[in-house]
Ligand code: MF3
């Protein structure tokens with residue numbers, strides 16, 4: 001069931017969303033070659049706790065860390081470990097903060113030093129896919145218009161859209177209805193009411209869209225080993241547009 005938030009609830013969501021935004025910026029300023037993905041997770045844990053919030057991912061369905069740190073061919077849900085980041089890697093950092101009874105959720109893909117032109121383009125196009133997706137969107141419009149636009153932009157750049165993971169509603173729970181796919185047919189899907197809060201999160205692959213989950217039950221990698229990127233914000237749907245809470 002899709003339940004729009006009241007003005008008061010949206011006001012309460014601003015704080016966890018601000019923390020997500022600032023935490024992603026904090027990580028972006030520090031992430032570098034030589035760091036392990038676990039050290040990235042420690043930065044996230046410290047920042048969220050230091051802001052009086054809880055890392056929503058930690059313990060979620062048994063997930064063992066505060067952030068998902070996904071390197072190169074890892075699409076999403078990379079579990080932080082001793083893997084050392086090296087020049088040329090692209091690293092997506094996805095994190096959620098819980099405060100005021102609500103969650104905020106966001107992700108960025110960072111480049112470690114100089115990366116290949118293909119990876120650089122993938123990271124740029126993935127970010128553009130988010131903005132294309134929400135461009136012109138407002139209450140009353142069909143939900144799959146977002147995915148349609150994301151898919152158009154990704155595929156017209158020679159990339160593919162991950163099918164098995166989607167964006168989602170968010171609020172008192174990290175994952176609420178509706179599911180927000182990054183593909184779809186224009187003019188289809190439910191029409192969202194003003195106040196609906198969703199996470200729009202394009203996951204775009206340089207090669208094919210097929211993914212498999214590793215034996216750890218979390219780490220999703222592309223089947224062809226080609227790199228993937230991820231970009232996410234928490235967004236409120238309004239009668240005259242959208243407001244991005246994690247930017
Ligand atoms: N932040 C992720 C999302 O966008 C959720 C990660 S799953 C978890 O939905 F287990 F790490 F929490």
Ligand code: CO
Nearest residue numbers: 105199201232
């Ligand atoms: Co999300």
